[in-house]
Amino acid sequence: MATPDAPRGRPRDSRAHQAILTATADLLAEAGYAATSIGAVAARAGVGKDTVYRRWSGKAELVYEAVFTQTETVPVPDTGTLRGDLTVLVDALVQEFTAPAAAAALPGLLADFAARPELRARIRSHFLAPAKERLVEVFERAAQRGEAAPDLPVDLVLDTLAGAVFFHTGLVGEPAGPQLADRLAALVGRGIEAR
Numbered sequence: 001m002a003t004p005d006a007p008r009g010r011p012r013d014s015r016a017h018q019a020i021l022t023a024t025a026d027l028l029a030e031a032g033y034a035a036t037s038i039g040a041v042a043a044r045a046g047v048g049k050d051t052v053y054r055r056w057s058g059k060a061e062l063v064y065e066a067v068f069t070q071t072e073t074v075p076v077p078d079t080g081t082l083r084g085d086l087t088v089l090v091d092a093l094v095q096e097f098t099a100p101a102a103a104a105a106l107p108g109l110l111a112d113f114a115a116r117p118e119l120r121a122r123i124r125s126h127f128l129a130p131a132k133e134r135l136v137e138v139f140e141r142a143a144q145r146g147e148a149a150p151d152l153p154v155d156l157v158l159d160t161l162a163g164a165v166f167f168h169t170g171l172v173g174e175p176a177g178p179q180l181a182d183r184l185a186a187l188v189g190r191g192i193e194a195r
Helices: 014-031 038-045 049-055 059-068 082-098 100-115 117-144 154-171 180-192
Strands: none
Touching (some): 014 038, 014 049, 014 059, 038 049, 038 059, 059 100, 059 117, 082 100, 082 117, 082 154, 100 117, 117 154, 154 180
């Protein structure tokens, strides 16, 4: 008989989880969003389709995690200035949005998000909200240093940064260039600096 504190079922294998994410990103870069299927991902990762479906609701959620959550594993920047921290954040977004898998995934993901409001809500609650929450300290430190107002709308600032990178690199197709992160950080930093 299991104790009340014992987890039920077999524990999740973190190696399988990572293998699935890697297989997804590789398939996206090689074949594109439409040709990337749960079956193809499972075969590439060496797992059964059920293993994939136990972790993700479907292809769109899997693709989003495989491609657009890599910056969540890096430490929260602390350069000593708001502009420096924003530059690091924007540079991470540029790297994420310009990766081959991201370029291949964006059109299909956008179509799936538009067609399925419940998917948008799930991505927002499971991925975006926690990612934004961990970055609040960047703006709290900036407020303590007098660089930003304490009531700064952090969500809106982060959406502005991500939106600018997405529009510039993903929709317009402009090359990122070595100065993009610094220029965007300077623009947004001036807009939110304490007055």
